[in-house]
Amino acid sequence: MTHLSLSDPIAVTDNNAMAMPLQVTGLTVAYHKKPVVQDVSFTLAPGRLIGLIGPNGAGKSTLLKASLGLVPSIAGDVKVYGKTYQQHRKKIGYVPQRESVDWDFPTNALDVVLMGTYGRLGWFRRPGKHEHETAMECLRKVGMADYAQRQISQLSGGQQQRIFLARALAQQAQLYLMDEPFAGVDATTEKAIISLLEQLKAEGKTVLVVHHDLSTVEAYFDDVLLLNRTLIGVGAVKDIFNADMLQQTYGGKMAVLQGKEGIVLAGK
Numbered sequence: 001m002t003h004l005s006l007s008d009p010i011a012v013t014d015n016n017a018m019a020m021p022l023q024v025t026g027l028t029v030a031y032h033k034k035p036v037v038q039d040v041s042f043t044l045a046p047g048r049l050i051g052l053i054g055p056n057g058a059g060k061s062t063l064l065k066a067s068l069g070l071v072p073s074i075a076g077d078v079k080v081y082g083k084t085y086q087q088h089r090k091k092i093g094y095v096p097q098r099e100s101v102d103w104d105f106p107t108n109a110l111d112v113v114l115m116g117t118y119g120r121l122g123w124f125r126r127p128g129k130h131e132h133e134t135a136m137e138c139l140r141k142v143g144m145a146d147y148a149q150r151q152i153s154q155l156s157g158g159q160q161q162r163i164f165l166a167r168a169l170a171q172q173a174q175l176y177l178m179d180e181p182f183a184g185v186d187a188t189t190e191k192a193i194i195s196l197l198e199q200l201k202a203e204g205k206t207v208l209v210v211h212h213d214l215s216t217v218e219a220y221f222d223d224v225l226l227l228n229r230t231l232i233g234v235g236a237v238k239d240i241f242n243a244d245m246l247q248q249t250y251g252g253k254m255a256v257l258q259g260k261e262g263i264v265l266a267g268k
């Protein structure tokens with residue numbers, strides 16, 4: 001029998017070397033027995049910005065929440081870098097819808113961003129100097145350093161959105177799931193957010209973004225997921241973001257017009 005000494009190289013077989021950031025297979029989620037996401041399967045590749053597109057009530061938020069284990073699924077499987085969400089929790093950063101949060105909670109902006117560092121700290125360790133510096137750096141990146149001590153209830157909607165992004169950045173995740181980060185923000189904030197997303201992509205991270213403005217999809221994203229309870233399509237924007245696929249996604253609710261400036265939706 002041979003024994004390894006401490007100086008021997010240890011061969012590690014990494015079964016997950018090729019594991020993708022997010023792999024969803026046959027996912028079905030129901031509220032009160034009514035399926036709102038049905039048999040959805042897709043894989044997200046590393047270093048991509050992906051738009052999750054679909055009409056109101058299509059199941060976009062539910063799909064994100066189910067991927068994170070925040071709502072139970074009744075069928076299917078979700079793998080994050082080849083493992084369960086619980087095993088790779090630290091690799092995912094989640095930006096929920098702004099309305100889903102109690103902004104009257106008495107805390108300041110810096111503390112909200114510090115919460116992003118908790119996952120890396122583990123139990124019983126309080127954030128120290130290093131975590132404070134990380135949180136301040138993230139606030140700087142979203143242009144909110146001057147508001148660090150401000151109560152979150154006293155921030156505007158767009159500023160709250162930036163704080164959420166800073167918190168996600170502080171998590172130093174590999175995969176980000178963002179629920180409408182552009183909702184209710186002005187043009188300057190929108191530009192700041194998109195340049196942040198591009199930075200994350202340049203670092204090899206994957207960002208899935210629920211997005212409603214069809215006129216910016218081609219400019220912002222590499223890929224799209226088209227959802228209306230079932231998955232209508234997934235792929236590169238240039239391949240599947242077209243009037244025909246959008247008609248299938250939005251159904252009779254909208255007329256999809258191909259204008260000079262891109263896709264235009266008109267209510268019927």
Ligand SMILES: Nc1ncnc2c1ncn2[C@@H]1O[C@H](COP(=O)(O)OP(=O)(O)OP(=O)(O)O)[C@@H](O)[C@H]1O
Binds near residue numbers: 036054058060062
């Ligand atoms: N907690 C819940 N309990 C019961 N039904 C729910 C719950 N959350 C969402 N739903 C329903 O599930 C469906 C999908 O909702 P979801 O919020 O995932 O859609 P969405 O695509 O994100 O919509 P929007 O674009 O309007 O934000 C909707 O019909 C909604 O009413």
